[in-house]
Amino acid sequence: xxxxxxxxxxxxxxxxxxxxxxxxxxxxxxxxxxxxxxxxxxxxxxxxxxxxxxxxxxxxxxxxxxxxxxxxxxxxxxxxxxxxxxxxxxxxxxxxxxxxxxxxxxxxxxxxxxxxxxxxxxxxxxxxxxxxxxxxxxxxxxxxxxxxxxxxxxxxxxxxxxxxxxxxxxxxxxxxxxxxxxxxxxxxxxxxxxxxxxxxxxxxxxxxxxxxxxxxxxxxxxxxxxxxxxxxxxxxxxxxxxxxxxxxxxxxxxxxxxxxxxxxxxxxxxxxxxx
Numbered sequence: 270x271x272x273x274x275x276x277x278x279x280x281x282x283x284x285x286x287x288x289x290x291x292x293x294x295x296x297x298x299x300x301x302x303x304x305x306x307x308x309x310x311x312x313x314x315x316x317x318x319x320x321x322x323x324x325x326x327x328x329x330x331x332x333x334x335x336x337x338x339x340x341x342x343x344x345x346x347x348x349x350x351x352x353x354x355x356x357x358x359x360x361x362x363x364x365x366x367x368x369x370x371x372x373x374x375x376x377x378x379x380x381x382x383x384x385x386x387x388x389x390x391x392x393x394x395x396x397x398x399x400x401x402x403x404x405x406x407x408x409x410x411x412x413x414x415x416x417x418x419x420x421x422x423x424x425x426x427x428x429x430x431x432x433x434x435x436x437x438x439x440x441x442x443x444x445x446x447x448x449x450x451x452x453x454x455x456x457x458x459x460x461x462x463x464x465x466x467x468x469x470x471x472x473x474x475x476x477x478x479x480x481x482x483x484x485x486x487x488x489x490x491x492x493x494x495x496x497x498x499x500x501x502x503x504x505x506x507x508x509x510x511x512x513x514x515x516x517x518x519x520x521x522x523x524x525x526x527x528x529x530x531x532x533x534x535x536x537x538x539x540x541x542x543x544x
Contacts, residue, residue: 320380330387375461391447474503
């Protein structure tokens, strides 16, 4: 995708592609925290820079979503601990990290967000044998082991239907399961007004939306209500490598700079998603 977009003279004149890397084993909220920190560094290093278009594939799409979500004052915190931060018994160091991960506002430096085969509501693969094996192979740094112990001791997660009681510090695979407490809490957060959202969803060429799946993430999880555009491409989970997926990203980037193309319907079939 980067090579294709960089080969377009119009896009190359208007955009610079930056890549955010993160350990995939970290819990999604912590990886999102690291993403915010890097965006803050960009703002300090390049004050007055043009607004950013976020493009996230799979779990990366969840990190993008959290850049344009509003947690409120302590909504997520109370969801997991049942009390405000001041009344939660966690070390100052642990509390600082958790507040940064669970209390945030939409970023004002984001112009648009593009989600590619993103499991907004989780993926059943995370609950299956493959997910369990992957989860067992993930190792966390020492700081997480200590923080995990504190979180377990302080957590009073309510026993509501579909909400899991925390038994250990979750990793990235855990936070992708449809019944995971984090996934369910994340989907209650309002998305920022005024930031256009775009979805690119794979259906493996079967054309059976809304019952489709890219093989990892089903349509019901990838779909974002209120998105400005949604393109269904005939690909597996790697729609970011499919020509139709790349073409849709290119179209959105050109739309941002005022490049006019034929307007697409909100939901397009695999046969009509090509430019």
